[in-house]
Amino acid sequence: MRTAHSVADVRAAEAALIAELRRTGPGEDVLMNRAATGLATACAGLLGRVYAARVVLLVGSGDNGGDALYAGAQLARRGARVDALLLNPDRAHARGLAAFRGAGGRVAGDAEVLDRADLVLDGIVGIGGSGGLRPDAAELVLRAELGGGLIVAVDLPSGVDADTGEVVGAAVHADVTVTFGTWKPGLLIDPGASHAGAATLVDIGLGDHLPDPAACALQDADVLVPFGWLLPTADKYRRGVVGVVAGSKTYPGAAVLAVGGALRAGAGMVRFAGPGRVADAVRAAWPEAVVTDGLPSEAGRVQAWVVGPGLGTDKKARRRLAEVLDSDVPVLVDADGLTLLAEAGGSERSAPTLLTPHAGELGRLLQVGPAAVEAARLTHARRAAARYGATVLLKGSTTVVVPPDGPVRVNPTGTPRLATAGSGDVLAGLAGTLLAAGREPVDAAATAAYLHGLAARLAAEPDGAEADLVAPGPVTATDIVAALPAAWRHVAGA
Ligand SMILES: NC(=O)C1=CN([C@@H]2O[C@H](COP(=O)(O)OP(=O)(O)OC[C@H]3O[C@@H](n4cnc5c(N)ncnc54)[C@H](O)[C@@H]3O)[C@@H](O)[C@H]2O)[C@@H](O)CC1
Ligand SMILES: Nc1ncnc2c1ncn2[C@@H]1O[C@H](COP(=O)(O)OP(=O)(O)O)[C@@H](O)[C@H]1O
């Protein structure tokens, strides 16, 4: 699990560690020196040959600039030609600047050095930042970007909000980000995540001083293949019976895709309830589904419901949604189900509810526009979780899962290949089965998003989940369903 901590928690952990270090001996700037050593090592790796390389530091007035200066000093000692552009010369980190000068680093009088740099270190602002870059900093960053050298962000790209990934105004687009002590949520969540480039973590010893994370991102090893599959005593009820209420005359495909996602998530049984023609389409595509063209209440007992994909918003759809929400089992509400839920202002339920909106649907749930949601994904997902007393999986360029309390999950397997009609229906079925198998909503949602992204990557490039962006060829929602077994095998290491 990749874990990220809030700025407040990072600061508290740093203070505790510094106090401990002071008791046992080492003096000033010891953490900053650890950070700078990790940073200089990463830069040396990127440069290949440090001797005679041209490095420029963009130095703000806080400790982030201090990191850059100490790292610049180390590179200068190894023979790099290092120039520092001080945004606020009177307030640059004094000891860092002295070390930098002592190592042969130079303070540049002109931004021209950016035009010829092999590598630019962005030490303008780190976790102490607020808002976008100030105009003078933004001008230098633009020049650095045009200069064509590699841009390495110190701790996080300046202008990105460390706690949320929000970017208000200008921000650095880094090729690489070297972050210290722990991940920051803003490096995992868009738009911040797309400013970070390839991000790496340098350990500075905060370990024991860090509390529970604010956000986590699953990795392969965290996705547990349901044990029930392997038990000789497994039966279809123990593996999970999921009910799917989806599709309409206009959108029969949504039902077919949601049922496909549910089946390929390993359901013991998928029960489907939908109107005649939709039921026929589901029967034809998935003979293994147990289909009724009656109401959800006539479908038989299930351990979780999925309601909403392609459902429509007419009177019949309302009735179906109401029946499902009245049940005492976990319910996943998606798509048209969310539009109806937004109209109703919510629903009182005894069992957990999982909402899976995209930005437009989340906007409807909160009466704000989709652009506002995209710009502040975590903030809005949190608001919806609180308002609706539900776990919220917000889809899009970074899928985030917000439980009513506890750490947020951020999905690392997402790929723009998923942005194809019907792929959300597959995700709904997939997450619904995991709910039916007894997973907590946050776990069901995060695991489903992880497998969904992985399946899209594997559909594009069966030989490697990592290669998805370079592999040619489009991926359809049906391809994602077909690749789900390969995604399970991938996480199981088979
Ligand atoms: N505290 C510690 O022990 C450690 C801190 N470290 C570094 O210290 C950083 C935090 O340092 P600080 O708390 O001094 O804060 P920062 O250096 O992140 O930023 C504070 C300074 O930036 C200015 N500023 C704020 N928003 C700005 C914006 N949008 N545009 C331009 N300037 C802006 C502020 O006026 C202030 O002078 C971390 O990100 C990390 O790089 C590391 O050295 C590890 C150890
Ligand atoms: N830019 C993107 N990067 C990664 N994933 C994306 C991107 N855009 C959309 N997705 C994913 O694609 C899926 C689309 O779902 P949704 O919007 O519900 O579409 P539909 O209703 O057509 O099925 C979601 O899983 C979402 O997270």
Ligand SMILES: [K+]
């Ligand atoms: K920075």
